[in-house]
Amino acid sequence: MSMETIKTECQAELNLVEDAKQLADFWTKYLSKTGEVQKLMGGIKNVPKEEKKAYGQAVNEIKTWVQALYDAKKEEVDKKAMLARYDAETVDVTLPVKHTEAGNLHPLTCIKNEIIDVFAGMGFEIFEGPEIEDDDHNFTRLNVLKDHPSRDMQDTFWLTEDLLLRTHTSPGQIRVMDTEKPPIKVLVPGKVFRSDSDATHSPMFSQMEGLVVDEHITLCDLQGMLDQFVKALFSDEAKTRLRPSYFPFTEPSVEVDVSCFKCGGKGCSLCKGTGWIEVLGGGIVNNKVLENCNIDSSKYSGLAFGIGIERIAMLKYGINHMGKLFENDIEFLKQFKA
Numbered sequence: 001m002s003m004e005t006i007k008t009e010c011q012a013e014l015n016l017v018e019d020a021k022q023l024a025d026f027w028t029k030y031l032s033k034t035g036e037v038q039k040l041m042g043g044i045k046n047v048p049k050e051e052k053k054a055y056g057q058a059v060n061e062i063k064t065w066v067q068a069l070y071d072a073k074k075e076e077v078d079k080k081a082m083l084a085r086y087d088a089e090t091v092d093v094t095l096p097v098k099h100t101e102a103g104n105l106h107p108l109t110c111i112k113n114e115i116i117d118v119f120a121g122m123g124f125e126i127f128e129g130p131e132i133e134d135d136d137h138n139f140t141r142l143n144v145l146k147d148h149p150s151r152d153m154q155d156t157f158w159l160t161e162d163l164l165l166r167t168h169t170s171p172g173q174i175r176v177m178d179t180e181k182p183p184i185k186v187l188v189p190g191k192v193f194r195s196d197s198d199a200t201h202s203p204m205f206s207q208m209e210g211l212v213v214d215e216h217i218t219l220c221d222l223q224g225m226l227d228q229f230v231k232a233l234f235s236d237e238a239k240t241r242l243r244p245s246y247f248p249f250t251e252p253s254v255e256v257d258v259s260c261f262k263c264g265g266k267g268c269s270l271c272k273g274t275g276w277i278e279v280l281g282g283g284i285v286n287n288k289v290l291e292n293c294n295i296d297s298s299k300y301s302g303l304a305f306g307i308g309i310e311r312i313a314m315l316k317y318g319i320n321h322m323g324k325l326f327e328n329d330i331e332f333l334k335q336f337k338a
Contacts, residue, residue, distance in 0.1 A: 023073060030070075040059045041059050041063075106336070108325055115307060119225075122225060127186050129188060133163070138170075138171050142174065142289055144248045157203075168207060169306065173209065186211050188209035190207065191206055213295065214302070223242060237261075253281070255278055284302065313325065317336065
């Protein structure tokens with residue numbers, strides 16, 4: 001293609017360019033290393049020696065001219081694309097705003113946070129153990145003998161002969177006592193798993209384990225802490241009552257009742273006329289459990305308690321079926337605000 005032809009065709013083709021793709025095609029055809037202008041430069045080898053200088057200058061002038069045309073068109077195309085983008089992104093500020101409702105925490109999260117706040121104020125730290133536990137931490141070192149009913153398949157989800165989904169958060173006690181020396185004050189929240197399901201039970205639920213190990217710990221310390229706990233969660237007038245019970249990892253063991261916060265202890269449908277509602281279990285840590293963690297039981301004693309977070313939520317919010325806490329029905333969850 002001659003210089004005159006290039007000039008004529010460049011101008012004509014560039015007038016037809018309207019977008020970046022067409023402009024790129026133009027650059028490839030004329031200004032790239034294999035383009036028509038470069039081909040002109042390659043033809044210098046066929047020009048007589050005395051004409052090479054003039055020919056080279058002419059080709060450079062053509063290249064400069066085509067490049068200038070290209071730059072001007074590129075500025076035009078870029079400006080056009082920018083204006084089109086502005087038009088596409090224009091926001092009509094007079095349109096009504098779309099209303100987005102604020103979310104809120106799940107009731108179980110609210111209760112969990114409330115419990116943590118209460119005990120954190122008493123100096124408790126937080127420890128979270130694994131949900132898959134071994135037999136040693138979940139049963140043996142908690143003084144649960146091999147023939148104890150809680151080991152049966154009807155209660156426990158076994159994964160192997162030694163591994164299982166933890167049935168309580170009590171293994172966290174063992175893990176903490178293995179790594180820390182008394183005094184110990186720790187809360188162990190988390191999911192636990194048992195083969196049980198009805199209106200008040202679920203195969204998966206949440207617990208909050210509490211452990212205190214120090215010198216001269218007694219049931220009075222346990223009741224004092226739990227008194228503060230029920231006052232904070234239920235009512236300033238709430239009181240606790242301890243009833244004898246049995247757990248292999250505490251001795252003595254107790255079931256803990258709270259005075260009915262609905263009727264003030266007079267008797268109603270919530271407390272079934274007794275004036276008291278069972279809320280959790282606890283007791284003094286069995287000496288064997290302390291010794292299994294190399295803690296001197298002649299010097300130290302401990303208290304432990306286990307709180308069912310779903311049970312507390314059901315009592316506090318008047319929920320009559322545990323399944324509602326796991327269905328994630330939006331209309332149901334909207335009722336709860338942190």
